[in-house]
Amino acid sequence: MSELSDILLEPSLRPKLIDACVRLIDDEVASKRGLSSLPIKGGFKAVKAVRPGFVRAVIDLLFDRFVEQMASYHENWVSGGKSGSFGAHLQKNSSAVANSLLVVTDERAARSDMKSIKKVYGKLRPSAQSHVASAIPGMARILDPHVS
Numbered sequence: 001m002s003e004l005s006d007i008l009l010e011p012s013l014r015p016k017l018i019d020a021c022v023r024l025i026d027d028e029v030a031s032k033r034g035l036s037s038l039p040i041k042g043g044f045k046a047v048k049a050v051r052p053g054f055v056r057a058v059i060d061l062l063f064d065r066f067v068e069q070m071a072s073y074h075e076n077w078v079s080g081g082k083s084g085s086f087g088a089h090l091q092k093n094s095s096a097v098a099n100s101l102l103v104v105t106d107e108r109a110a111r112s113d114m115k116s117i118k119k120v121y122g123k124l125r126p127s128a129q130s131h132v133a134s135a136i137p138g139m140a141r142i143l144d145p146h147v148s
Contacts, residue, residue, distance in 0.1 A: 004074040007146055008067045018063055020142045022056045028135045040131065043120045050116055062104050069100040074147070086147040087140025098132035 008017060029044045047054055070090075077089040090097050105128075109121045 004071045004147065005064075005067050008143070009064060013146060014063065017142065017146075018056065018059050021059050021063075021139075024135060024138045024142060025055060025059075028131065028138065032131075036127075039123060040127070043124050046120055047117065050114075054117075058108075062108060065104040065107075066101055069104055070097065073097060073100075082148075085140070085144050087137075087144040090140050090143070091136050094133040094136040095129070097136055098129050101132055102128055 008014070029041060032040050051057075073090060073093060073096075074086060077083075077086050080089075083089075102125075105121070106125070109118055109125075112118050112121075
């Protein structure tokens with residue numbers, strides 16, 4: 001069995017996964033409803049207005065680190081006998097997976113020189129864990145066909 005990075009960072013697969021992640025983020029933001037969604041939708045719109053293609057560029061930049069953060073979940077799934085799918089394992093641990101992924105974005109935001117992006121991220125970060133956790137089923141659908 002290959003390590004998760006060998007699978008997900010394979011050069012011909014990586015761009016497809018990044019495109020799928022961009023679509024997932026777009027879909028997740030679009031699915032938000034109610035007054036609490038206004039800051040998320042507004043922040044997302046602002047980020048996209050500041051720099052078209054920014055979301056894809058950031059995902060591409062951080063993708064290796066995201067995969068690195070998910071490696072321990074993959075190792076646990078493999079050592080547990082691959083019970084169920086890898087995506088189901090991620091969903092079962094969605095809160096922890098979300099926190100692991102947010103470590104990457106927190107680190108990047110702290111190093112960013114773009115004050116507008118830092119400001120938007122700072123406003124959205126308090127609710128980010130629950131939003132990322134709610135996107136784990138979509139992430140599972142993206143990854144499961146490639147991780148067995």
